[in-house]
Amino acid sequence: MPGHGSGDSRPPTSASFLILLALADGPLHGLGIAEDVARSTGGSLGLGPGTLYTTLHRLLDTGLIEESPDRPEPDADDPRRRYYRITSRGRRRIASEAASLDALLGAVRAKGILPSGSGS
Amino acid sequence: MSELFFRALLRIYPAAVRRHHGEEILGLMWARRRGIRGSRLAVLWLWLLLDTVRAVPLAYAHEWRRRRAARGHPAVDDLRQAWRSLRRRPAGSFAIVLCFALGVGGVTAASSFFYGVLIRPLPFHDVDRLAVLYNTAPGFTRASPSYADFVAWREQTHAFSALAAYGSTTATLPGPEGPERVDGCAVTYDFFRVLGTQPVLGRGPNAHEDNPGAPATVVLSHALWQARFASDPAVLGRTIVMDGEAYTVTGVMPAGFDYPAGARFWRPMRRGYAAGTSSGQVGSVLGRLAPGSSFDLARAEMRTIARVLQKADPRGHAQREIAVRPFADDLLWGWKGPVSGFLLVCSLIFLLALGNVAHLLLAQSTIRNREMVLRSALGAGRQNLLRQLVAEGVILAILGGALGVGLGVLGRNLYLLALPVPPPGYLDFTIGGPLMAAIVVGTLGTGVVVGLVPALDTLRQNLLPNLGAGHLQPPGSRGRLLRSVLIGGQIGIALIVLIGAGTALSSAVRLNRVSLGFDPSDVLTMRIALPAGERENPEGQRLLFDRIQNRVAALPGVTGSALVSNLPVGGMAAGTSVYVEHTEPPQPGHEPWIISKAAQPGYFGVMRIPLLAGRAFTTTDGAPGEPPVVVVNESFARRYWPDGSPLGKRIKYGAAGDTRWPWMEVVGVVGDVRHFGRARPVELGIYEPFRQEPYWREFFTVRTGGNPGSLVDELRAVVRQVSPNAVVYDLRSMSAVLYEDQWQSVVYTRILAVFSVLGLTLAAVGVFGVVAFSTARRFREFGVRLALGAQQGSILASAGRGVTIPVVSGIVGGLLLATVLVPLASSLFYDVHRLDPLVAGASAVSLALIALVATWLPARRALKADPLQALRAE
Structure with a gap:
């Protein structure tokens, strides 16, 4: 599968981080999450179905996301799809994880490995 | 693919x-x-x-x-499930928890006392080998030996490795807020060695310090050391002034050492001690058995020693024996009976509460048949259902037990606060590890058993056919038997509790009717310790007391005041023997034992002791040169002059030929006073004028026109004005003295009254609950029968029939058991030897009435309902 190679080296927590991030804009179904993650990680299709749904299962269980009762207009909806949305607890989790990533990034920049101010 | x-x-x-x-x-x-x-x-x-x-x-x-x-874990799962199930029925669950808590609370409180008295070892080294020794003789059961006798015992014994004598004492200590009277103990040098507790700091007295001329030394209690020397370890060798004399501190006892109870210091009992007291006695004697010795050996040896002493002094030691008694028995005497009775009553209450818990669970389980049926239809095995029901019992027991232990600790603390005198420090009523473990295990075990009863009842029934029947099925015969046994048991237990309380109450009422022979109301008493200089001179002391008395008499609200050597009740009384002129001299050793007191003129008026014949004392009685006089009590007069007037007759101390004491003329007869309390027979008694027998101890008694408490400050002020360094202590109302002397019967009666109400309530609730429940289940049946024209009376009879047999058998069983139990507990009551038929009858009838009401109320509800509605009820 094209572009999947970079996905394998991600730390395992980052799958849940990416999913939470994808849901931060609003409710999505599984495929929507996978596509959003692919977009935000530079076009790769990193999240496989197994990783996606076992992570979703875990996030549901720990209350970071929940199943969303909001669905798109009936003509745009597929009744087989389940939509998920982030909980306030999930938002706090993103914020704290982002903060630690930021700190990590700061350390990288301080060592001159990455030019300061550069995005990805 | x-x-x-x-x-x-x-x-x-x-x-x-x-x-x-x-x-x-x-x-x-x-x-x-x-x-x-x-x-x-x-x-x-x-x-x-x-x-x-x-x-x-x-x-x-x-x-x-x-x-x-x-x-x-499956058990956790069961508990989770059970918890959810209980929360669906909050009222019923709360009732069960409350029943548990009441039962556990009583048992917790009672067992903390029981454990503290009967199980926890007393805090003395090898306490089982400690003994108390005292003299006995016909006519008096316990007397202190003289110092000389004690020394003879100590020198001749081999069965005891050490003997020590000790006697209570008090001393005036200068305190931060003026001089203070402090309780202490005079001990022979072996005292701490016999008890097996040594000072934490310094040393106890040594043999040399028992000698009359030795320097004065003292051992402090931990509390006194903290209060007076701020726990200064350099206290050894410093002096403390007691009664105006400087004592060198040689040691400090460990915290928690409290023997004799309340003692704050221990000073050597000097050899001269006996000579300085009117009674010439040492107080008490303690001994530690020598290795290899036993109580039997010690008793045999003491019999021999008594013979030797009799031979040496036939008159003084006639028929005088030496008793040897285990120390622990002696200390705990007076505690064992009440704490055992208390635990028995609380255990009965616990059983009553458990009965109610079982009733409530049974009732719920029947209502929950449908739930059980559904769950078993949905695949839950019998074992699963059983486990859940037991888990419910365990949860209820845990909640109820926790609440109950809290209630119990609260109850114990309230009881201890209610005591007029704190319990001695060597009794520890805390709930420690082993007791707590026993309570926890007992409670959990009970929870399992109580959970099992309705569980088995439910599961024994064939569940599936009940699916459609709902929850109002008529009771099965085995369930009915279980309920009948529960009702009968509860009624029986409640009856025993009720009879116990009734017996205690009736004995208390009878006891209160016994006249004490004086009127304690509105009387204040106090003691005055004069400073060392003023104490030595009897005449100066008398003048000082007279001045205090004159000023007190002038206080507004005071109607009389007098000194007396012993209060009418409480504390020790000086026992002595006398010879009555023109009577047959008694056999040696058979001299009558009488109580002798010294009183000032006016004392009989203060205490309102009636003057029956002759006159009371005058101010000149006992003055130098005046002929000795005496006033006798009614019992004394009746014993020696049953037919004639005692006035003008003569008596004297000692034996017939004894010339050491002068003849005293009887000038008056006063009413009897029960010095040892209402429960004891009246003693023969005589009074001497205070001036004739200047005693070493004296109580000030003051009769007021009412509200004695308001005079306290004024009395202190008067004493301060007359003698600035005198110490007023033991200032109490006579009612308080009386209560402190006899609080046990008052407190026990109150506790029993509380428990009888509790027991009665629990039993009533139990009967009511069961009958209401079984009537409710027959609501439909009653409706049908009413609709078919049955008489209301026959319905009521039918509702009551199920209860009659268990109630009657419960009452009969309870009565039989009470007949056995009451004589066993007779020592706890006054003048009770067997079950009082009146108490038994009243208790049985009131329980039967309660059962009747508890049956009638729910049955009436069924009758009042519209038959059609009853038919629809499902």
Whole structure:
């Protein structure tokens, strides 16, 4: 599968981080999450179905996301799809994880490995 | 092909993931599959395989964690289920928890006392080998030996490794807020060695310090050391002024050492001690058995020693024996009976409470038949249902037990606060590890058993046919038997509790009717310790007391005041023997034992002791040169002059030929006073004028026109004005003295009254609950019968019939048991030897009435209902 190679080296927590991030804009179904993650990680299709749904299962269980009762207009909806949305607890989790990533990034920049101010 | 592969991959996932997301996973796989063919398909498969292999371990780990947290153990699961079930029935569950708590609370409080008295070892080294020794003789059961006798015992004994004598004393200590009277103890040098407790600091007295001329030394209690020397370890060798004399501190006892109870210091009992007291006695004697010796050996040896002493002094030691008694028995005497009775009553209450818990659970279980039926239809095994019901019992027991232990500790503390005198320091009523463990195990075990009763009742029934029948099925015969046994048991137990309380109350009422012979109301008493200089001179002391008395008499609200050597009740009384002129001299050793007191003129008026003949004392009685006079009590007069007037007759101390004491003329007869309390027979007694027998101890008694408490400050002020360094102590109302002397019967009666109300309530609630429940279940039947024209009376009779047999058998059983129990407990009551038929009858009738009301109320409700509504009721 094209572009999947970079996905394998991600730390395992980052799958849940990416999913939470994808849901931060609003409710999505599984495929929507996978596509959003692919977009935000530079076009790769990193999240496989197994990783996606076992992570979703875990996030549901720990209350970071929940199943969303909001669905798109009936003509745009597929009744087989389940939509998920982030909980306030999930938002706090993103914020704290982002903060630690930021700190990590700061350390990288301080060592001159990455030019300061550069995005990805 | 792909479908097969995808489904095979899916099988690897945990079941929970498959169940919730299986379709979605497959959907996403197919979404990726779309538009891919050829070799890229193989890459996709590999990618999906890698994805699965990477995701699955985390998913399983998560499942495992989740399962362990949620339902880690079947027992936890049962408890969780049971808890949910209980929360659906908050009122019923609360009632059960409350019943448990009341039962456990009583038992906790009672067992803390029982444990402290009968099980926890007393805090003395090898306490089982400690003995108390005292003299006995016909006519008096216990007397202190003289110092000389004690020394003879100590020199001749081999059965005891050491003997020590000690006697209570008090001393005036200068305090931060003026001089203070402090309780202490005079001890022979072996005292601490016999008890097996040594000072934490310094040393106890040595043999040399028992000698009259030795320097004065003292051992302080931990509390006194803290209060007076701020726990200064350099206290040894410093002096403390007691009664104006400087004592060198040689030691400090450990905290918690409290023997004799309340002593704050111990000073050597000097050899001259006996000569300085009117009684010439040492107080008490303690001994430690020598290695290899025993109580029997010690008793045999003391018999021999008594013979030797009799031979040496036939008159003084006639028929005088030496008793040897285990120290622990002696200390705990007066505690064992009440704490055992208390525990018995609380255990009965606990059984009553358990009966109610069982009733409530049974009632619930019948109502819950439908739930059980449904759950078993849905696949729950009998074992699962049983486990859940037991788990419910355990949860209820835990909640009730925790609440109950809290109540029990509260009750124990309230009781200890209610005592007029704190319990001695060597009794420890805390609930320690072993006792707590016993309470926890007992409570949990009871919870299991109580949970099992209704569980078995439910499961014994064939559940499935009941599915349609709902919950108002008529009771099964075995369930009915169980309920009958419960009712009968509860009635029987309640009856015993009630009879116990009734016996205590009637004995208290009878006891209160016994006249004490004086009127304690509105009387204040106090003691005055004069400073050392003023104490030595009897005449100066008398003048000082006279001045105090004159000023007190002038206080507004005071109607009389007088000194007396012993209060009418409480504390020790000076026992002595006398010879009455013109009577047959008594056999040696058979001299009558009488109580002798010295009183000032006016004392009989203060105490309102009636003057029956002759006159009371005058101010000149006992003055130098005046002929000795005496006033006798009624019993004394009746004993020696049953037919004639005692006035003008003569008596004297000692034996017939004894010339050491002068003849005293009887000038008056006063009413009897029960010095040892209402429960004891009246003693023969004589009074001498205070001036004739200047005693070493004296109580000031003051009669007021009412509200004696308001005079306290004024009395202190008067004493301060007359003698600035005198110490007023033991300032109490006579009613308080009386209560402190006899609080036990008052407190026990109150406790029993509280418990009888509790027991009665629990029994009534139990009977009411069961009858109301069984009537409610027959609501429909009654409706049908009423609709078919049955008489109301026959319905009522039918409702009552189920209760009559258990109630009657409970009452009969309770009466039989009470007949056995009351004589066993007779020592706890006054003048009770067997079951009082009046008490038994009244208790039985009141319980029967309560059962009747408890039956009638719910049955009436059934009758008042509209028959049609009753028919529909389901």
